[in-house]
Amino acid sequence: MLRRKVVGERIAGRQPAVSSSRADLQSATIVDQESVAEVRPAIASARLTLPCVHCTEPTLCDATQDASRVFCCSGCRGAYDLIHGWGLQEFYALREQMPLSGTSNPANQRDQYEQFDTPDYLGKDCLIENKDGTHTAELAVHGLHCGACAWLIETAVEHEAGLISARVQMSQHSIRLIFDPTQTQLSKIARFLDRLGYSLTPLSSSRDSHIRGESRRQLVQIAIAGFLAANAMWIAVALYAGEFTGVEVGHKYFLGLVGTALGLTAVAIPGRTFFIGAIAAIKHRIPHMDLPVALGLLVGSIVGTYNAIQGAGHVYFDSLSALVFLLLIGRWIQFRQQQRAMSAVDLMMRITPRHAVLLRNDATPITVLAETLTPDDLIRVAVGESIAADGVIVAGETRLDRSLLSGESRPVRAVIGDVVSAGTINLSAPIDVRVTAVGRESRIGRVMKSVENATSEKTPVVLLADRIGGYFVVVVTVLALLTFASWMHAGLSIATANATSLLIVACPCALALATPLAIAVGLGRAATRGILIRDGSSFQQLSRPGTIWLDKTGTLTEGKQCVSAIFGTPDGLEMAAVLEARCKHPVADAIVAAASVRCTDLTLHCDDESLMPIEAETGGGVCGTVIRQGAQHRVAAGNLSYIRRGGNEIASAFQEELLQVIDAGASPVLIAIDGKVVTLVGISDRLREGAHEAIESLRSGGWKVGILSGDHADLVLQVGAQLGLQPESCLGGLSPEEKLDVIRRPRSDGSVVVMVGDGANDAAALAAADVGIAVRGGAEVSLQAASIFISTGALRSLLTLIRGARKTTQLIWITFAISLSYNLIAVGLAIAGWITPLIAAILMPVSSVSILAITLASKTFEKNSP
Amino acid sequence: MSVIYIALPIALMLGGAGLAACIYCIRAGQYEDLDSPPFRILIEDKEKQKSVLPRSGKPG
Numbered sequence: 001m002l003r004r005k006v007v008g009e010r011i012a013g014r015q016p017a018v019s020s021s022r023a024d025l026q027s028a029t030i031v032d033q034e035s036v037a038e039v040r041p042a043i044a045s046a047r048l049t050l051p052c053v054h055c056t057e058p059t060l061c062d063a064t065q066d067a068s069r070v071f072c073c074s075g076c077r078g079a080y081d082l083i084h085g086w087g088l089q090e091f092y093a094l095r096e097q098m099p100l101s102g103t104s105n106p107a108n109q110r111d112q113y114e115q116f117d118t119p120d121y122l123g124k125d126c127l128i129e130n131k132d133g134t135h136t137a138e139l140a141v142h143g144l145h146c147g148a149c150a151w152l153i154e155t156a157v158e159h160e161a162g163l164i165s166a167r168v169q170m171s172q173h174s175i176r177l178i179f180d181p182t183q184t185q186l187s188k189i190a191r192f193l194d195r196l197g198y199s200l201t202p203l204s205s206s207r208d209s210h211i212r213g214e215s216r217r218q219l220v221q222i223a224i225a226g227f228l229a230a231n232a233m234w235i236a237v238a239l240y241a242g243e244f245t246g247v248e249v250g251h252k253y254f255l256g257l258v259g260t261a262l263g264l265t266a267v268a269i270p271g272r273t274f275f276i277g278a279i280a281a282i283k284h285r286i287p288h289m290d291l292p293v294a295l296g297l298l299v300g301s302i303v304g305t306y307n308a309i310q311g312a313g314h315v316y317f318d319s320l321s322a323l324v325f326l327l328l329i330g331r332w333i334q335f336r337q338q339q340r341a342m343s344a345v346d347l348m349m350r351i352t353p354r355h356a357v358l359l360r361n362d363a364t365p366i367t368v369l370a371e372t373l374t375p376d377d378l379i380r381v382a383v384g385e386s387i388a389a390d391g392v393i394v395a396g397e398t399r400l401d402r403s404l405l406s407g408e409s410r411p412v413r414a415v416i417g418d419v420v421s422a423g424t425i426n427l428s429a430p431i432d433v434r435v436t437a438v439g440r441e442s443r444i445g446r447v448m449k450s451v452e453n454a455t456s457e458k459t460p461v462v463l464l465a466d467r468i469g470g471y472f473v474v475v476v477t478v479l480a481l482l483t484f485a486s487w488m489h490a491g492l493s494i495a496t497a498n499a500t501s502l503l504i505v506a507c508p509c510a511l512a513l514a515t516p517l518a519i520a521v522g523l524g525r526a527a528t529r530g531i532l533i534r535d536g537s538s539f540q541q542l543s544r545p546g547t548i549w550l551d552k553t554g555t556l557t558e559g560k561q562c563v564s565a566i567f568g569t570p571d572g573l574e575m576a577a578v579l580e581a582r583c584k585h586p587v588a589d590a591i592v593a594a595a596s597v598r599c600t601d602l603t604l605h606c607d608d609e610s611l612m613p614i615e616a617e618t619g620g621g622v623c624g625t626v627i628r629q630g631a632q633h634r635v636a637a638g639n640l641s642y643i644r645r646g647g648n649e650i651a652s653a654f655q656e657e658l659l660q661v662i663d664a665g666a667s668p669v670l671i672a673i674d675g676k677v678v679t680l681v682g683i684s685d686r687l688r689e690g691a692h693e694a695i696e697s698l699r700s701g702g703w704k705v706g707i708l709s710g711d712h713a714d715l716v717l718q719v720g721a722q723l724g725l726q727p728e729s730c731l732g733g734l735s736p737e738e739k740l741d742v743i744r745r746p747r748s749d750g751s752v753v754v755m756v757g758d759g760a761n762d763a764a765a766l767a768a769a770d771v772g773i774a775v776r777g778g779a780e781v782s783l784q785a786a787s788i789f790i791s792t793g794a795l796r797s798l799l800t801l802i803r804g805a806r807k808t809t810q811l812i813w814i815t816f817a818i819s820l821s822y823n824l825i826a827v828g829l830a831i832a833g834w835i836t837p838l839i840a841a842i843l844m845p846v847s848s849v850s851i852l853a854i855t856l857a858s859k860t861f862e863k864n865s866p
Numbered sequence: 867m868s869v870i871y872i873a874l875p876i877a878l879m880l881g882g883a884g885l886a887a888c889i890y891c892i893r894a895g896q897y898e899d900l901d902s903p904p905f906r907i908l909i910e911d912k913e914k915q916k917s918v919l920p921r922s923g924k925p926g
Binding site: 150168169212215216219220223224227230231235248250251254255258 | 868870871874877878881882884885888889892893895897898899902
């Protein structure tokens with residue numbers, strides 16, 4: 001509390017640096033004095049506890065206090081005003097959406113951060129001791145939403161003594177902290193950031209640093225190759241110009257030597273990776289693209305150097321360095337794609353905690369690494385933490401957020417004997433769990449494994465390129481030898497020249513560049529149209545029609561419930577609204593909204609005295625006691641099975657109306673007062689705009705369209721009929737596991753299965769489908785499971801995506817065919833001795849440039865296409 | 867003696883300096899995060915220097 005105050009005041013104290021917030025500071029100070037003055041008279045009046053708006057600390061305040069202006073201290077008020085003054089109020093709304101933000105349970109989080117000071121906790125890579133005695137720590141940050149969060153952290157961090165710098169990496173969701181261990185501790189910094197709404201956890205693996213190192217190394221090699229190629233190129237231009245206009249022999253010799261030096265450097269430094277690959281290919285006897293490249297480079301270098309020293313014949317340095325440069329770029333693009341796919345998987349790894357509290361036989365809790373857990377261990381899961389392993393609850397009763405796996409967005413009650421999965425979040429009370437499966441064996445682990453497998457698989461066209469590349473190598477090498485042998489009769493120099501031109505002209509660099517380039521261009525263009533694609537292979541899969549399953553709620557429909565029909569007395573609706581006003585559920589919101597339209601004095605019934613404890617049950621309803629006009633009424637509202645379970649009497653008149661409601665495509669909600677159903681309301685969810693057209697054009701494109709929903713089967717059929725779908729392809733009432741079964745059902749024709757749904761709620765189904773397309777749920781969460789996220793959420797974008805995917809795949813085939821036929825023709829000409837090494841050296845980059853031009857000029861994901 | 871014997875090495879050296887700068891940037895990680903730097907310019911430097919300079923630590 002004291003700490004927070006100091007921090008808050010410091011934030012407030014730096015306001016004068018920005019002129020616009022000066023007034024805020026003054027008002028904050030004045031209000032602070034007022035609040036001191038207010039304290040005494042307030043003691044007599046009613047007190048209640050409300051959460052502080054800024055830090056959610058429970059704060060004792062006056063009953064008349066406006067809940068949106070409750071502050072535990074002037075520091076929080078200052079920080080709040082500061083954030084509002086800068087127009088960053090969205091920070092609060094965003095923070096509340098994050099289930100894992102530090103605001104969930106401060107006491108618990110603090111406990112958790114204590115371990116940050118143990119040296120082994122973070123692992124070797126994450127905590128480095130600098131020469132000047134400071135420490136550098138790398139941690140994962142949760143709760144980052146946009147650059148403003150990075151800004152908030154980096155600015156506020158100046159106010160923590162001993163913390164020297166904090167650098168947020170938005171793309172990695174990580175933070176690098178440099179601090180002075182003599183002045184502060186990591187746990188203290190972590191708690192400080194936690195109060196700002198960002199929780200810290202250790203980075204999940206050392207893979208990040210490995211990838212970063214690899215990416216840097218490749219970039220450096222590209223930079224060197226680019227430098228050498230560019231310089232070799234302009235020297236080559238001078239030499240070619242000299243061929244036509246005449247050049248002094250000494251100059252030509254000098255230029256040739258310098259160019260050869262550059263070319264040899266390109267082959268020796270950035271180009272060595274091809275030799276390494278070629279040697280490995282020879283060792284393992286697997287033909288590899290690197291082999292002809294290395295051979296061409298080798299022959300080119302030897303002949304070029306010989307010619308340069310002789311001062312006669314062609315020197316190949318410009319084509320050599322350009323070759324190395326272009327091939328390295330192609331490789332880097334491929335690497336970047338893999339890395340993106342992998343970091344998405346890594347994000348998923350971060351969902352499951354790295355540490356768990358193990359209870360030993362004597363019940364003493366110790367913190368261990370989650371990987372070290374074994375089945376039959378007993379772990380304790382505190383509130384707000386996610387469970388580290390699959391298991392069975394042996395003690396405690398709580399509510400769990402299972403949205404990641406089951407798609408159930410509401411908290412689920414869990415009692416002793418219930419099975420819990422790793423990655424679910426414990427919401428209300430600590431539980432003890434007997435571990436049954438750990439890590440990769442757990443449910444979430446298996447899902448992640450399937451995602452990982454999918455991302456490591458190559459697209460068929462890449463596989464084809466690899467396979468052709470393999471034959472290519474052997475064929476080209478054999479052809480080069482044959483050319484050499486058959487031209488021997490014309491003299492050694494002509495034989496060498498022809499064999500060399502063949503090796504240069506047959507270089508598959510256009511072939512190697514075509515696919516990754518087309519995919520990269522497709523990904524980039526899709527992103528500008530609000531379609532984020534994690535996995536380039538999705539293009540190929542979406543290019544041919546298959547089966548597409550759509551989730552109903554929120555995908556085909558608006559996802560917002562409203563009351564469409566009311567039968568029975570309006571009293572029931574009013575009394576139900578009193579109950580439902582206390583619940584957070586779309587159906588509850590719909591009932592409250594309908595009731596407030598129908599009776600204006602609803603608020604009178606909603607005051608606290610009229611409400612007795614309510615029992616919200618996850619099984620489809622809510623019940624409680626409502627006091628009305630002095631009499632207590634037992635009110636229950638819920639679906640049919642809930643009302644039946646509660647032993648409520650349903651009049652036969654309602655049976656008919658019930659069918660009527662279901663026929664109209666609405667979910668029936670029954671309201672019972674004192675054990676007797678008095679009101680029936682139909683709740684429905686309207687179809688989204690454009691849903692009909694989207695389905696129509698998907699079907700005309702040859703796709704099989706179906707609906708997979710957890711909602712009532714009759715409702716799903718109803719929606720399907722509205723959209724003109726076959727009844728057998730509209731599957732309702734499915735549990736998440738059943739959805740998975742439908743998606744995994746083997747297809748005889750091997751066609752692709754696409755799932756379109758909510759990124760947060762249909763995570764498992766999206767991950768299991770060949771292509772998962774999320775239309776809601778936030779990019780970060782969605783891309784963990786789905787390979788595509790459509791940020792516009794519109795079904796029209798689905799058509800854009802499918803059309804774009806088809807065009808991209810066509811483009812890949814076209815460029816592939818062009819580069820292959822180019823190579824074949826050029827090889828033929830080279831064998832015939834029609835191509836001199838000079839022409840080969842010009843043709844080689846021309847092929848790459850033509851591929852580049854075709855790809856960039858292609859019309860994939862065009863703005864004016866639908 | 868032709869000027870090319872001097873101009874060409876000088877050109878290569880200048881280009882090499884550019885290459886060295888580029889490699890330095892890559893090694894320092896400037897190409898890894900392209901999202902947060904635009905926001906970093908919003909942080910005022912004055913305050914930072916006050917709190918950083920007395921200590922010998924170097925950020926980044």
